[in-house]
Amino acid sequence: MNVTLRVWRQRNAADKGRMVTYHVEGISPDMSFLEVLDMLNEQLTMEGEDPIAFDSDCREGICGACGLVINGLAHGPKQMVTTCQLHMRSFNDGDVIDVEPFRAEPFTVIRDLVVDRSSFDRIIQAGGYISVNTGSAPDAHAIPVPRDDAQDAFDAAACISCGACVAACPNGSASLFLGAKIAHLGKLPQGQPERHSRALSMTAQHDHEGFGGCTQIGECEAVCPKGIPLSVISQTNADVLGALSHGRGK
Numbered sequence: 001m002n003v004t005l006r007v008w009r010q011r012n013a014a015d016k017g018r019m020v021t022y023h024v025e026g027i028s029p030d031m032s033f034l035e036v037l038d039m040l041n042e043q044l045t046m047e048g049e050d051p052i053a054f055d056s057d058c059r060e061g062i063c064g065a066c067g068l069v070i071n072g073l074a075h076g077p078k079q080m081v082t083t084c085q086l087h088m089r090s091f092n093d094g095d096v097i098d099v100e101p102f103r104a105e106p107f108t109v110i111r112d113l114v115v116d117r118s119s120f121d122r123i124i125q126a127g128g129y130i131s132v133n134t135g136s137a138p139d140a141h142a143i144p145v146p147r148d149d150a151q152d153a154f155d156a157a158a159c160i161s162c163g164a165c166v167a168a169c170p171n172g173s174a175s176l177f178l179g180a181k182i183a184h185l186g187k188l189p190q191g192q193p194e195r196h197s198r199a200l201s202m203t204a205q206h207d208h209e210g211f212g213g214c215t216q217i218g219e220c221e222a223v224c225p226k227g228i229p230l231s232v233i234s235q236t237n238a239d240v241l242g243a244l245s246h247g248r249g250k
Contacts, residue, residue: 004094004097005023006022010111010112012111017109029087031087033070033083040052053111053114054068055115060084067082070098075225076090100113101113102166104211107166123174124202127199129194130191150188153184153185154184158180159177159184165228170217171212171217172210172211173214175233176224176233182198183235186199196239199243203240
């Protein structure tokens with residue numbers, strides 16, 4: 001396969017940035033998209049040019065570091081996969097492919113395709129924890145958890161904090177990420193002591209970081225590589241309203 005990549009190049013946050021066109025030849029359909037970027041970077045290095053900066057770590061769809069906007073879609077055209085798990089067989093020989101960073105006001109471009117997602121860390125630090133002293137490992141089933149609650153908690157905990165939901169949202173909202181981090185603790189008995197304060201503090205941090213509000217458009221759910229459902233946002237709203245109705249927001 002041969003493809004043309006139009007890649008966003010930006011030296012730093014102050015640089016205006018621009019799209020630069022590159023031609024990559026000899027691509028195997030079984031290569032991942034990141035391997036194609038690796039191939040292009042080898043080519044650029046051999047030519048004495050700066051390689052393209054992009055994030056990656058596990059390359060197994062686990063860490064969420066590899067997020068890119070490919071042809072206008074967060075993580076690319078294939079659903080339920082991260083960029084590192086997107087293979088070139090999803091494209092055609094001769095395709096022109098646009099590659100850009102995740103774009104949102106809180107996601108400042110560090111260089112090229114790398115963005116600063118530390119705002120997610122600060123949201124989690126604001127309340128994504130439990131204070132229950134668990135001591136040693138409890139016996140199995142020592143704390144009964146309804147099956148549906150356990151499944152909902154596991155589903156929400158699958159969030160890998162990649163930021164695709166933010167990149168896809170017209171409002172630049174991180175509500176799906178926020179909801180997942182609140183819901184997976186709020187569904188479990190151990191998460192109840194901070195349930196309402198967690199919803200308030202993490203939501204306040206989300207807004208403080210500059211993320212937009214949720215209007216239930218659903219683009220976030222469509223691009224989430226882990227299939228996090230919109231229902232986690234509803235749960236967050238319910239917890240926030242519950243906290244305010246009990247005077248915990250004062």
